[in-house]
Amino acid sequence: MTRPNSIRPPEGRLAVLLPGMGAISSTFITGVLLARKGLGLPVGSLTQMGTLHAGGRSIRMDEYLPLARMEQLVFGGWDIFPDSVYETALHAKVLEPEHLGPVREELEAIRPMKGVFHPQYVKRLHGTHVKTGATKAELVEQVRADIRAFLRDKGCARAVAIWCGSTETYVAAAQVHASRRAFEAGLRKNDPSITNSQLYAWACLQEGVPFANGSPNLAVDFPAAAELARHHEVALAGKDFKTGQTLMKTVIAPALKARMLGVRGWFSTNILGNRDGEVLDDPESFRAKEITKRGVLEDILQSSDSPALYGELFHKVRIEYYPPRGDAKEGWDNIDLFGWLGYPMQMKIDFLCRDSILAAPLVLDLALLMDLAQRAGRIGTQDWLGFYFKSPMTEPGRTPEQDLFVQERRLKDSLRALMGETTGAD
Structure with a gap:
């Protein structure tokens, strides 16, 4: 600029x-x-x-x-x-x-x-x-x-x-x-x-x-x-x-990439009970949200540059409408990663946030x-x-x-x- x-x-x-x-x-x-x-x-x-x-x-x-x-x-x-x-x-x-x-x-x-x-x-x-x-x-x-x-x-x-x-x-x-x-x-x-x-x-x-x-x-x-x-x-x-779970992805994924640690799988789920959760309970509305949430990892990890580390990444995103939680959303991530000689590790993130x-x-x-x-x-x-x-x-x-x-x-x-x-x- x-x-x-x-x-x-x-x-x-x-x-x-x-x-x-x-x-x-x-x-x-x-x-x-x-x-x-x-x-x-x-x-x-x-x-x-x-x-x-x-x-x-x-x-x-x-x-x-x-x-x-x-x-x-x-x-x-x-x-x-x-x-x-x-x-x-x-x-x-x-x-x-x-x-x-x-x-x-x-x-x-x-x-x-x-x-x-x-x-x-x-x-x-x-x-x-x-x-x-x-x-x-x-x-x-x-x-x-x-x-x-x-x-x-x-x-x-x-x-x-x-x-x-x-x-x-x-x-x-x-x-x-x-x-x-x-x-x-x-x-x-x-x-x-x-x-x-x-x-x-x-x-x-x-x-x-x-x-x-x-x-x-x-x-x-x-x-x-x-x-x-x-x-x-x-x-x-x-x-x-960019608020809860995706905010965390844009912090954690760059850290893993910076250290050249591999990722085999990243499972993300959310539960929330507000109007947004009710709307996203419709599969057609969820599809629009899923595309923006899934694209983050693809853009950061760039699997084509490091296929041995990210070429087989399985990334799944879910949002569940759960009325008792209201606006107090919970975003839970399970990350299956691997390090030296391919030895497996895990990271779990539980972000209890307010959307x-x-x-x-x-x-x-x-x-x-x-x-x-x-x-x-x-x-x-x-x-x-x-x-x-x-x-x-x-x-x-x-x-x-x-x-x-x-x-x-x-x-x-x-x-x-x-x-x-x-x-x-x-």
Whole structure:
């Protein structure tokens, strides 16, 4: 990344628009509101708590970068259920009531706009708060109108959008995704390859709103979206928040590869009981998630370079819906590895994590960094933000980087370059 000629200052209010205002969004919004009042720390957020080396010293990111402040953020979004953010947070049971109480009035005031919902893409949910229209093109125009009205009514200078909705059934890129003209024709014809998330993304891009995809959905990862982003000079990023089990894979797998230890098998299973778990209980939705989770090891270990070590790797991923666990997900990994002379060893990882607690700081960072990229004139795929995703989007012809520490270095190097600094060690 090179330094832009100028970066517009972060003046005015920044709308953070969230398609999907469930557990992740309510946890994110509550955390920001509490942090504003000094009642909580934004743990896990690089922009708020991280540092980098620049100018010969270590400096906090929020002091070094011209980021919007948390006080400037205004929250809105869409959902297929009409509950306020407070009601959603109570239902999700991620946060304890004592954390919701101090900001209850603010949370109750945030209610979602009606969502775009075609149930064939998320079969386990039955929305009651949904838009209607004869064509998908009409629905895009309704979302565009929502964006304009929200910015006007809330007095916001600009917006960013972060997809926090459910995983859709797997959809492969088709001819309708090949160009802007083909996609717009598909919207008018209600093409079945155009999903709910793509309608939100298309509306945001049309309105000049940068869009980051926190799910494995085919929301913006196709040529027509890239073409539209270039036309409207909008930043894109994605896909699929890297939170629990996959976060651990991007740490452990590079360590094994660095020591040239072989891997014969890697079995991963998850149990969770939130809405995400219910949606992923559908095999077609799980397929989309499985692809992003499985691709991590393949990209890191590069079996073609070391066939004796990784050429026969058996990798299996499972997600099980288990209602008693709620948002407190458990990710369990069994790794069958081998060392000197082929002698077998095992590693077992049991990560009892909280899905929305890990995702919330990613939403904050992506909102602020996507806004920074937009103000700096960065157009199209922001692959330097791959640190935050399971399946990082890249420009055509580029291979995504999956090693967490390489991703971190690239993120910080890119931010230094944005500010006109030479690359430094962190």
